[in-house]
Amino acid sequence: MLLLIDAGNTRIKWALAEDGAAPGVWIASGAVAHADLNHLPASWAQHGVKRALVSNVAGSKLRDQLQLMIPTTAISWFASTAQLAGMRNAYRNPSQLGCDRFAAALGARALAPRQALIVATCGTATTIDAVSADGVFLGGMILPGLGLMATSLARNTAQLPEVAPGATLPAGFADNTADAILSGCLSAQAGAIERACALHGATACIVSGGAAQYIGPVLRLPIDHRIVDNIVLIGLHSTVTSSPLQDSPC
Numbered sequence: 001m002l003l004l005i006d007a008g009n010t011r012i013k014w015a016l017a018e019d020g021a022a023p024g025v026w027i028a029s030g031a032v033a034h035a036d037l038n039h040l041p042a043s044w045a046q047h048g049v050k051r052a053l054v055s056n057v058a059g060s061k062l063r064d065q066l067q068l069m070i071p072t073t074a075i076s077w078f079a080s081t082a083q084l085a086g087m088r089n090a091y092r093n094p095s096q097l098g099c100d101r102f103a104a105a106l107g108a109r110a111l112a113p114r115q116a117l118i119v120a121t122c123g124t125a126t127t128i129d130a131v132s133a134d135g136v137f138l139g140g141m142i143l144p145g146l147g148l149m150a151t152s153l154a155r156n157t158a159q160l161p162e163v164a165p166g167a168t169l170p171a172g173f174a175d176n177t178a179d180a181i182l183s184g185c186l187s188a189q190a191g192a193i194e195r196a197c198a199l200h201g202a203t204a205c206i207v208s209g210g211a212a213q214y215i216g217p218v219l220r221l222p223i224d225h226r227i228v229d230n231i232v233l234i235g236l237h238s239t240v241t242s243s244p245l246q247d248s249p250c
């Protein structure tokens with residue numbers, strides 16, 4: 001059994017895959033906030049985990065905690081490299097690219113091969129990256145995620161409240177504070193994705209991450225666009241099915 005982990009700055013997402021399973025075909029999966037990390041070992045016990053592949057962008061302390069919890073010593077820490085699984089990484093310093101972004105790009109390409117792709121991962125930060133039809137990771141954008149945008153307004157102003165991301169956005173211009181904040185933050189997120197798609201001449205766009213459920217429905221795009229759960233885990237899984245596991249620090 002293979003354990004896949006996407007450790008982000010807000011939550012740890014994981015999935016368990018049987019040997020030889022196609023990318024995204026999992027027998028179990030879940031997500032926990034950092035504060036609930038201790039719940040993870042119980043989810044993984046009794047599954048006979050033989051190896052683990054981990055993307056971690058949340059720092060060395062979390063890496064050390066995960067290392068102690070993962071029920072195998074065969075752990076591969078995924079890293080961004082100049083070339084992997086048919087994708088070339090055009091980041092100036094390939095290892096500087098967040099390994100979750102590289103994994104998400106690989107996942108998007110596995111789901112939509114030979115497309116000019118935009119992959120947006122809407123988590124703590126929102127990352128919006130471009131992959132060419134011939135498999136070059138071109139680079140992208142990093143902006144505060146939806147939750148961070150809303151929280152920063154509430155924390156740094158006297159009169160603005162914290163708004164719940166799940167609230168329904170009314171059509172047209174907002175006539176009250178909560179809707180105006182929601183409209184502004186969602187428009188910033190969706191606008192950046194739409195702008196990236198136009199800049200790249202994208203033929204497909206994949207939106208993932210904890211806030212995708214709010215941002216995805218707001219997008220106005222003339223191309224194939226879809227919300228995909230756990231694109232980082234799909235990308236990690238795709239590297240195992242197409243090439244041997246890499247073992248290098250993230």
Ligand SMILES: Nc1ncnc2c1ncn2[C@@H]1O[C@H](COP(=O)(O)OP(=O)(O)O)[C@@H](O)[C@H]1O
Nearest residue numbers: 008009010011122123124125145147209210211
């Ligand atoms: N149940 C949830 N718990 C935490 N964040 C959530 C949840 N549902 C949606 N979100 C939104 O998703 C974001 C976290 O998404 P996630 O993809 O897990 O981020 P990361 O990869 O940075 O850990 C939060 O900032 C918040 O806006």
Ligand SMILES: CC(C)(COP(=O)(O)O)[C@@H](O)C(=O)NCCC(=O)O
Nearest residue numbers: 008009057096097098123124125142
């Ligand atoms: C941009 C990120 C913070 C996103 O992290 P997340 O929101 O998924 O927790 C992460 O990919 C990262 O730390 N990247 C390193 C810098 C870069 O990609 O250029």
Ligand SMILES: [K+]
Nearest residue numbers: 121123125127
């Ligand atoms: K992200």
